[in-house]
Amino acid sequence: MNLAEKILAYASGRDEVKPGEIIQAKVDMAMANEITGPLAIKAFKEIGIKRVWDSGRIVLVQDHQVPADTVKSAELHRIMRRFAEEQKIKWFYDVGSGGICHQVMVEKGHALPGDLIVGADSHTCTYGALGAFSTGIGSTEMAAVFATGEIWLKVPETIQIRVEGIFKKHVTPKDLILHVIGRIGASGATYRAVEFTGSAISSMSVSGRLTICNMTVEMGAKTGIIEPDEKTLSYVKQRASRPFRPLRSDPDARYERIFEVNVDDLEPQVACPHRVDNVKPVSEVEGVRIDQAFLGSCTNGRLEDLRAAAMILKGKKIDRRVRMIVTPASQEVYLQALREGYLEIFVEAGAIVSNPTCGACFGGHMGLLAPGEVCISTSNRNFVGRMGSPEAEIYLASPVTVAASALAGRIVDPTEYLGDEG
Amino acid sequence: MRISGKAVIFGDDVNTDVIIPSKHLTSLDPEELAKHAMEGLDPKFPEKARGGVIIVAGRNFGCGSSREQAPLALKHAGVKCILADFFARIFYRNAINIGLPVLECPGISGRIEEGDILTVDLEEGKIINETRKAVIEAHKLPGFILEILRDGGLIAHLKKRLGGMES
Ligand code: SF4
Numbered sequence: 001m002n003l004a005e006k007i008l009a010y011a012s013g014r015d016e017v018k019p020g021e022i023i024q025a026k027v028d029m030a031m032a033n034e035i036t037g038p039l040a041i042k043a044f045k046e047i048g049i050k051r052v053w054d055s056g057r058i059v060l061v062q063d064h065q066v067p068a069d070t071v072k073s074a075e076l077h078r079i080m081r082r083f084a085e086e087q088k089i090k091w092f093y094d095v096g097s098g099g100i101c102h103q104v105m106v107e108k109g110h111a112l113p114g115d116l117i118v119g120a121d122s123h124t125c126t127y128g129a130l131g132a133f134s135t136g137i138g139s140t141e142m143a144a145v146f147a148t149g150e151i152w153l154k155v156p157e158t159i160q161i162r163v164e165g166i167f168k169k170h171v172t173p174k175d176l177i178l179h180v181i182g183r184i185g186a187s188g189a190t191y192r193a194v195e196f197t198g199s200a201i202s203s204m205s206v207s208g209r210l211t212i213c214n215m216t217v218e219m220g221a222k223t224g225i226i227e228p229d230e231k232t233l234s235y236v237k238q239r240a241s242r243p244f245r246p247l248r249s250d251p252d253a254r255y256e257r258i259f260e261v262n263v264d265d266l267e268p269q270v271a272c273p274h275r276v277d278n279v280k281p282v283s284e285v286e287g288v289r290i291d292q293a294f295l296g297s298c299t300n301g302r303l304e305d306l307r308a309a310a311m312i313l314k315g316k317k318i319d320r321r322v323r324m325i326v327t328p329a330s331q332e333v334y335l336q337a338l339r340e341g342y343l344e345i346f347v348e349a350g351a352i353v354s355n356p357t358c359g360a361c362f363g364g365h366m367g368l369l370a371p372g373e374v375c376i377s378t379s380n381r382n383f384v385g386r387m388g389s390p391e392a393e394i395y396l397a398s399p400v401t402v403a404a405s406a407l408a409g410r411i412v413d414p415t416e417y418l419g420d421e422g
Numbered sequence: 423m424r425i426s427g428k429a430v431i432f433g434d435d436v437n438t439d440v441i442i443p444s445k446h447l448t449s450l451d452p453e454e455l456a457k458h459a460m461e462g463l464d465p466k467f468p469e470k471a472r473g474g475v476i477i478v479a480g481r482n483f484g485c486g487s488s489r490e491q492a493p494l495a496l497k498h499a500g501v502k503c504i505l506a507d508f509f510a511r512i513f514y515r516n517a518i519n520i521g522l523p524v525l526e527c528p529g530i531s532g533r534i535e536e537g538d539i540l541t542v543d544l545e546e547g548k549i550i551n552e553t554r555k556a557v558i559e560a561h562k563l564p565g566f567i568l569e570i571l572r573d574g575g576l577i578a579h580l581k582k583r584l585g586g587m588e589s
Contacts, residue, residue: 022564035447035489036488036489036490038450039450039490039491042450043576043577046577046581047577047580047581047584048581048584049584065448070448072448072449073448075448076448120488121487121488122486122487122488122512124488136488136512137488137512137515137516138488138489138490138512138515138516138519139490139516140490140516140519140520140575140576140577141515141516141519141576143576143577144519144576144577144580147580147584148580148584152566186435186482186485187434187435187481187482187485187508187510190482190508190510190511191511220482220485220510220511222511275435362444362487363443363444363445364444364445364447381439381486383437383439383440383486384439384440384462385439385440385443385462386439386444390462
């Protein structure tokens with residue numbers, strides 16, 4: 001069995017599972033945020049049982065509209081708060097204590113190798129980077145998990161992506177995943193697990209692996225997954241909120257398809273409006289004028305991302321016609337970026353630094369675009385209307401490309417624009 | 423379970439941001455959500471759907487976020503069933519869980535025209551195009567999914583299963 005199958009076998013109490021089989025599995029952790037949580041809470045109450053299955057295995061996070069921008073979102077926050085109190089939910093991250101739900105899950109040690117995790121948010125697939133099987137579900141289904149701790153799942157086929165080579169300077173894991181999505185397509189991995197392996201993955205930081213697994217849902221995948229190695233273990237050991245069991249693929253593991261990528265010559269990539277799989281090398285879209293640059297989100301709002309952008313912006317000013325928004329992914333990232341001086345660099349460069357929140361990423365409560373405006377963003381979706389007006393355009397790119405483009409006022413190829421700098 | 427209605431056609435990769443834009447997500451009221459169903463593609467959709475329609479779409483219907491508000495908005499706007507080549511997986515589960523039947527039917531998108539009258543037989547996995555007198559085969563739903571749909575969704579289904587356990 002491959003890693004995904006092994007986790008599902010373990011979670012369903014079986015010796016073996018095969019793709020296509022439907023299993024009933026026990027979940028290790030369940031997560032919801034204030035957009036999906038209130039509906040789940042409402043549905044949970046309708047079931048008519050009093051207590052959640054395990055108050056120590058539910059994580060609730062306020063992150064999408066934080067701090068509350070309208071009375072309505074304040075009410076959603078309050079529904080979460082009351083439920084957490086009523087049910088004595090152990091892991092409740094209120095405004096000011098957590099950050100974006102997916103970053104909180106990994107940073108606080110709730111997502112661990114070998115786990116089966118479900119989250120009421122599509123980017124739950126992020127934690128596969130730590131060797132977990134993690135997947136997004138909806139609110140009603142979350143209510144059922146709150147009640148029973150179990151879920152039915154179809155064992156997916158797995159696509160293996162072997163990544164070899166060494167990234168050129170200014171080319172990042174984000175460029176790799178955009179390139180892969182461009183090749184596989186927005187629905188090319190639907191219902192499947194996508195396992196990443198190869199020397200370029202082994203040499204990649206945990207932060208970069210999180211970026212990659214985060215975006216697997218943009219090709220329809222049920223989860224992205226990477227075998228845990230020394231790097232994974234040293235990351236989770238200091239953070240784990242409970243014991244865990246790292247699992248690995250068997251040597252004779254079966255894959256539906258193997259896909260090979262070499263990053264030696266990979267150029268920085270950009271996903272052009274309005275599809276995440278409309279991916280082009282940045283050299284083909286160079287020169288497009290931008291009105292806004294966004295650095296943040298569960299894809300690229302980690303310390304490493306902020307550091308990369310800060311090194312580029314240091315001592316410089318972003319173009320006067322560009323507004324740049326920087327949103328650290330969590331309180332921890334925020335504090336660390338503050339200590340290391342990156343926030344100062346951003347402010348001096350003319351950017352706005354916001355509190356940790358989903359914010360601009362999903363056009364919720366800040367950083368919206370007017371009709372006709374163009375944004376370059378480190379987030380994961382460029383759908384019509386995602387960041388405000390349906391007539392605005394969003395380009396997705398790496399933190400490096402976004403920072404360089406903010407300086408230039410137009411989309412630029414950072415390998416040329418920056419040369420050896422940064 | 424047999425469902426009848428007029429077909430409304432959509433293309434490939436219809437995402438949840440266009441089905442229900444994020445600015446409406448603060449509402450928990452299905453009727454309010456329904457007023458904005460498909461706003462990103464066709465603001466007139468709620469008018470069209472009133473009284474009951476069947477959506478016929480291409481590949482990857484419902485891709486994007488996990489927002490259950492998407493199938494909820496469609497259901498309450500009057501969508502009785504969705505037929506597509508295939509669905510994005512979270513949308514597929516969400517629709518079933520809220521009691522909105524969804525049926526995978528590869529190749530359907532080219533075989534039905536806007537306004538055709540359809541009858542869907544969920545148990546048999548068959549679609550009858552009454553207008554064109556044609557029968558189209560779909561993937562049959564597994565038994566336990568049919569059961570959830572018959573009960574009217576996952577909550578009603580669980581109530582039946584667990585309701586008596588605790589009082
Ligand atoms: S940062 Fe964006 S993609 Fe990530 S959870 Fe928040 S809204 Fe979703």
